[in-house]
Amino acid sequence: DQAISFQAMRGKLADFVEIVKSDPAVENVVGFTGGSWRNSGSMFITLKPVRERKASADQVIARLRPKLAQEPGANLFLVPVQDIRMGGRGSSAQYQFTLQADDVAELQLWEPRVRRALSRLPEIADVNSDREDRGLQTTLVIDRPTAARLGITMRMIDQTLYNAFGQAQVSTIYSALNQYHVVMEVAPQYWQSPESLANVYVLSPTRGQVPLSGVARYEPTTAPLAVNHQGQFVATTISFNLALGVSLGEAADAIDRTMAEIGVPTTVHGSFQGTARAFRASLASQPWLILAALITVYIVLGVLYESTVHPITILSTLPSAGVGALLALMLARTEFSIIALIGVILLIGIVKKNAIIMIDFAIEAEREGGKSPEAAIFQACLLRFRPIMMTTMAAMLGAVPLAIGFGDGSEFRRPLGISIVGGLAVSQLLTLYTTPVVYLYLDRFRLWCRRPRAGRGEWPSLEGR
Structure with a gap:
């Protein structure tokens, strides 16, 4: 849920920690949320030594994946620590596939289609996207004619909302060795839900205190939390992990085949990023690298004999x-x-x-x-x-x-x-x-x-x- 609150996210994270700790191969789990994490969290898992758990990290992730999928309203994607990681965006999975387009609307149209098609591939797992366009917001619709009759301007409403939901320094307390700024804000219980707008009053120069609900109404809407770019184009990165026993080359071929089958237009361009991109580049250079080695060996032996x-x-x-x-x-x-x-x-x-x-x-x-x-x-x-x-x-x-x-x-x-x-x-x-x-x-x-x-x-x- 992209509109999840910090309190609800903390409960989801605690549930995930208990699920992961129940696995016999896990030694320790540390999870945290908040700070720069708007609607997500992070978790670090320490596995027992190999001689004690008798399973690789990929096998542990594969058996935890069905249990983690049962948690409603949240997803947890596990990624083994990589010895070598080359570039790419910060994502919830090991490999990235980025879609780029000239138009935001066209990208928003094709990204869900591509993501659903990739989710059906047996070669990959944990398909997710960094697209966040369902953030919950409260939109205030102001009745301007009514506000004008009451002598209320937009600046007055804006200042009232800032005083109610923002912070303002109202005084300074001086002591012998230090000074302290006094910051005024509404008590937390009054800004936890949009219903608190019913208790907000605007000071009219002609009518005194006027309830905000008399000149405006609020309605819930959605808005993008972020619009990512790569270069000069809007971009959305779809990240994925490999299914157990599947190589990266097989997964990359399956993704290319799927992109051709669903008929993605030429205005929407998909490309691998990070480790997956470095892997494909290495595949392209492997024949030339081996050929250069053979030519070098041939020249040296020719001179020798x-x-x-x-x-x-x-x-x-x-x-x-x-x-x-x-x-x-x-x-x-x-x-x-x-x-x-x-x-x-x-x-x-x-x-x-x-x-x-x-x-x-x-x-x-x-x-x-x-x-x-x-x-x-x-x-x-x-x-x-x-x-x-x-x-x-x-x-x-x-x-x-x-x-x-x-x-x-x-x-x-x-x-x-x-x-x-x-x-x-x-x-x-x-x-x-x-x-x-x-x-x-x-x-x-x-x-x-x-x-x-x-x-x-x-x-x-x-x-x-």
């Missing part, structure tokens, strides 16, 4: 690592977050060392020992198998604590460990077999490309290989 072919052999080990990381995240029911992307980028540097160990030995055997490519790569596989297994197991076992961690903050680190362990496991199984094959085929391709030069009598030297 003085070849344009053998770096491709080393880079051929990376797709299996990426597939392994994605499969591990899918099996663990973990979304591909920024932390998981960092794990994939780390795999680019970890996985290619298997191929580097083999290819470096094989090239050296060809150039220094005069061996054929088949014999060189076979000897490299035999002699480098143990170092490859040792380095891979060291890296994999080092990431296992991250993947299976259950301590405080483990939800933030777990995607990193899962992606590293999955990528190393799959790439280790595949690259031991695929790298020698790719090496031989690319070496034949290199020789085939040099046949025209050989026909002109330009045979490549052994060092060029």
